[in-house]
Amino acid sequence: MGSLASLHSICSIRGCFVKYQDEVKNSMVKKHCIRASVATSTPQNFQIEENKAQKLEKLRIGVLGASGYTGSEIIRLLANHPNYQITLMTADRKAGQSIGSVFPHLVKQDLPDMVAVKDADFSTVDAVFCCLPHGTTQEIIKSLPSSLKIVDLSADFRLRDVNEYKEWYGQPHSAQELQKEAVYGLTEISRTEIKSARLVANPGCYPTSIQLPLIPLIKANLIQVKNIIIDSKSGVSGAGRGAKEANLYTEIAEGIHSYGVTRHRHVPEIEQGLSEAVKSKVTVSFTPHLMPMSRGMQSTIYVEMASGASIEDLRQHLGQFYEKEEFVVLLEKGQVPHTRHVRGSNYCLINVFPDRIPGRAIIISVIDNLVKGASGQALQNLNLMMGIPENTGLLSPPLFP
Ligand SMILES: NC(=O)C1=CN([C@@H]2O[C@H](COP(=O)(O)OP(=O)(O)OC[C@H]3O[C@@H](n4cnc5c(N)ncnc54)[C@H](OP(=O)(O)O)[C@@H]3O)[C@@H](O)[C@H]2O)C=CC1
Numbered sequence: 415m416g417s418l419a420s421l422h423s424i425c426s427i428r429g430c431f432v433k434y435q436d437e438v439k440n441s442m443v444k445k446h447c448i449r450a451s452v453a454t455s456t457p458q459n460f461q462i463e464e465n466k467a468q469k470l471e472k473l474r475i476g477v478l479g480a481s482g483y484t485g486s487e488i489i490r491l492l493a494n495h496p497n498y499q500i501t502l503m504t505a506d507r508k509a510g511q512s513i514g515s516v517f518p519h520l521v522k523q524d525l526p527d528m529v530a531v532k533d534a535d536f537s538t539v540d541a542v543f544c545c546l547p548h549g550t551t552q553e554i555i556k557s558l559p560s561s562l563k564i565v566d567l568s569a570d571f572r573l574r575d576v577n578e579y580k581e582w583y584g585q586p587h588s589a590q591e592l593q594k595e596a597v598y599g600l601t602e603i604s605r606t607e608i609k610s611a612r613l614v615a616n617p618g619c620y621p622t623s624i625q626l627p628l629i630p631l632i633k634a635n636l637i638q639v640k641n642i643i644i645d646s647k648s649g650v651s652g653a654g655r656g657a658k659e660a661n662l663y664t665e666i667a668e669g670i671h672s673y674g675v676t677r678h679r680h681v682p683e684i685e686q687g688l689s690e691a692v693k694s695k696v697t698v699s700f701t702p703h704l705m706p707m708s709r710g711m712q713s714t715i716y717v718e719m720a721s722g723a724s725i726e727d728l729r730q731h732l733g734q735f736y737e738k739e740e741f742v743v744l745l746e747k748g749q750v751p752h753t754r755h756v757r758g759s760n761y762c763l764i765n766v767f768p769d770r771i772p773g774r775a776i777i778i779s780v781i782d783n784l785v786k787g788a789s790g791q792a793l794q795n796l797n798l799m800m801g802i803p804e805n806t807g808l809l810s811p812p813l814f815p
Pocket residue numbers: 478479480481482483484485504505506507508509531544545546547548550567568569617618619651652653654655656783784787788
């Protein structure tokens with residue numbers, strides 16, 4: 415209870431702590447109160463009382479887009495989170511259904527049924543994870559109460575320049591004021607800004623795997639900003655759960671293919687992050703590939719080292735930069751990062767190798783696209799925004815093999 419007490423004081427200051435009066439409005443907690451009201455003094459009932467007390471002290475979370483891949487991953491990650499309780503879940507085609515009927519692996523979670531966004535009662539939540547398609551997201555977020563903390567997993571608030579958004583996403587931005595407020599949530603790089611943000615634009619999966627190794631190196635002038643070539647590979651869950659011909663088993667299995675060649679919409683996001691790091695325009699060659707695996711992402715990045723810099727300098731700098739980080743890890747010299755080493759975890763594993771061509775380096779970075787590339791980083795960000803230890807709920811090691 416010590417940590418809950420300190421959480422109480424932190425969150426009371428932020429004015430977002432769950433109060434009993436608010437809680438009884440919530441049907442899910444009501445259910446627990448009814449169960450608890452029949453309690454007498456048996457050990458089982460004691461447990462119910464304890465559960466009730468804990469639920470009353472938790473922050474209330476909404477998951478918009480709970481029937482999708484990133485939404486379900488948030489639910490999985492929150493299952494053992496001590497400070498959060500999901501009180502609202504939305505879906506579109508699957509509105510009205512229970513989570514167990516859509517995702518049998520979540521059947522034992524005690525959760526409210528999913529509702530359409532238009533029927534959602536946002537007074538029952540303190541914060542939301544927005545796991546919706548881009549475009550739709552900005553329309554929905556702009557109608558949410560301004561008191562809500564929001565972590566948006568879509569691309570809608572990532573690009574600072576709304577003209578660039580229009581160019582790459584093919585539609586004008588319809589929530590430009592909110593866009594100005596949004597903080598880009600690459601946690602290890604923008605921690606201070608994220609802590610005080612109300613709206614965090616969670617980075618895309620490719621940009622996460624690419625910027626985490628590159629930003630420290632370009633900031634330290636250890637690599638040249640010209641001729642950066644990025645070859646990335648993603649598991650198919652990166653494309654979401656919606657049915658698309660291009661994602662059929664027969665189109666994906668037993669082969670790989672590039673897509674979005676020269677025009678993938680993550681290009682401006684990657685270039686924005688790198689350009690801000692060095693305060694001058696950086697352009698990159700970026701080609702993503704679809705791999706016959708459900709989750710995982712690798713970025714292999716070819717760079718020219720700065721004059722006089724060595725592979726050891728690059729490794730040493732990355733090692734120091736991420737030394738105290740929980741989730742971004744430089745592997746031992748020569749160790750090759752594999753996507754199977756991060757499956758289901760919030761890790762980003764990185765290593766640097768000498769190219770055969772003198773003066774060049776090859777950087778390899780792997781993440782789970784659904785965790786560090788989406789829901790894990792989103793949870794890391796919400797923890798920061800709520801004054802909760804950043805790694806809470808994220809410490810399970812990867813699934814292996
Ligand atoms: N998948 C990944 O690896 C990553 C995804 N992202 C981004 O996160 C967001 C969610 O992605 P993901 O979970 O993969 O997507 P999914 O397609 O798996 O899920 C989309 C969710 O949004 C709901 N939805 C769709 N259209 C509407 C609408 N018009 N109104 C309200 N709800 C709607 C769907 O409901 P229903 O199922 O009921 O139709 C579903 O719950 C996207 O913006 C994506 O680009 C970011 C990083 C990585």
